[in-house]
Amino acid sequence: MIQLALALQDKDGRYAEHAGVVLASVFNNTASPVNVHILHDETLTDENKQKLLQLTARYKHTINFYPIVLPEEMLQVMAAVNSINIWTPACMYRLLLPALVEVEKIIYLDCDVLVNMDLAELWNTDLQHHYLGAVWDQGIREVAHVIHDKGLNPDLYFNSGVVLFSLNNIRSHVTWYQETINFLRNYPDSTMPDQDALNAVFGGNYLPLDLHYNFFNLTIPDHNYSSKIVHFAGPVKSWDQESPGWGLYRKYLRLTPWSPFRAIRKRRKRKVRYVNLRLKRIRKLKLRAKRRARAHVIFSKLRVARPGKSRRHHVMKSGKVRLLRPSGIRKLL
Structure with a gap:
């Protein structure tokens, strides 16, 4: 069974819809059973939770909800990180996966990706002794000088929007949590705090994955989205009507309880x-x-x-x- 995690903060009630579209894209292309883990705060409404349950049950998969209360030590560190207000505290939830979910390994997906392939292909990747598997960040060259100052290598820097975590290997590295806290405390000017922390703690022992597992929309020739996990990193998201991914987003939106077409029907x-x-x-x-x-x-x-x-x-x-x-x-x- 594939273990899949998503994290969200849903202040305006729209992000649950985006999470639902991500799940629909997974379910529509994946034959294997999927066990979903939703990391959320109090902003996720009962109505949207019910819709996520309805969507998962329709495809005969399972879903679990984890109301997150961040540790006091992490909250104190985050208070000094200015970019948290840009990305929202939910971006930090993935850092706590080894402590939250009792499984051997898990796939983490951001809510601005669309899975246009069978997720079992990524799931069956053998991580061996590595902490995680991830794809090199295709936009890091533009800010290479920024991460250099934090001791990170742009040539090895991975993107955290799609990650295959070996939670057992991370747990065996007993100081992983304290190292994460120390990095955030030492670099409060981090512009991508969760991603920088993951690279700092696990970047020395991660498995580089093929580009098609986390292909940035801006770098895809002719916007050919077939057989890829497409990541709409950047200001234009797939749910924006001017986005080249709007058609694909709308295709999967029709499969969810949020579909306007379903209401019309x-x-x-x-x-x-x-x-x-x-x-x-x-x-x-x-x-x-x-x-x-x-x-x-x-x-x-x-x-x-x-x-x-x-x-x-x-x-x-x-x-x-x-x-x-x-x-x-x-x-x-």
Whole structure:
């Protein structure tokens, strides 16, 4: 079973939708069973949680929710890191995966990726003794001088949007958490705090993965998204209508409970059901009226066809013939 983790903070109620689209892209392309782990804070509403449950159940996978309360020591360190307000505290949740999820290994995905391939291919990667597997960051050359100052090598620097973690190997490195805290404390000017910390602590022992496992949208020739995990790193996300990935995002959005097309279909079904009920009632009324008219015609024919009484009644009523008593009766009288 594939273990998959996503992290989100959902202040405006939209990020749960993006997480749902990521899951739909995974479920639609992956045949193996998937066990999902959602790391979240109090901003995830019950309604959106129910939609995530509904989506997962529809594809016959499983899902778990982890309400995150960050350790006090990490909160104190994060308070000095200015870029946290840009990325939100949820970006730090992936750093706690070894302590949160009791599995041997796990795939972590950012909510701005779309999985357009079978995730089992990444899952079956043998990490051996490595802490994690990740893809070299395709945009790091632009800020190479920034990470140099933190002792990080741009040639080996990996992106943390798609990571295959060997949690058992990380747990065996008992000082991993304290090393993470120390890096954040020593470099409060970090512009990508979670990613920098992961590179600082685990960058010396990670497995470089093929580019198609975390292909930046901006570097894909002709925006050919087939057989790739596409990462919309940068200001333009897949859910922006001007994005070249908008069509692919909309394709997977249709598979989720957030789909506007699904709401339209529901309204259309309700309207069709209402019209059908009206037509059925009209047909019943017409049939009833037709039966009444037929019964009236039959009754009228029966009245005309009755002999004796009706004819005698009309003759007596006209006054032209006087009804005589039989002679036998006169004699008796």
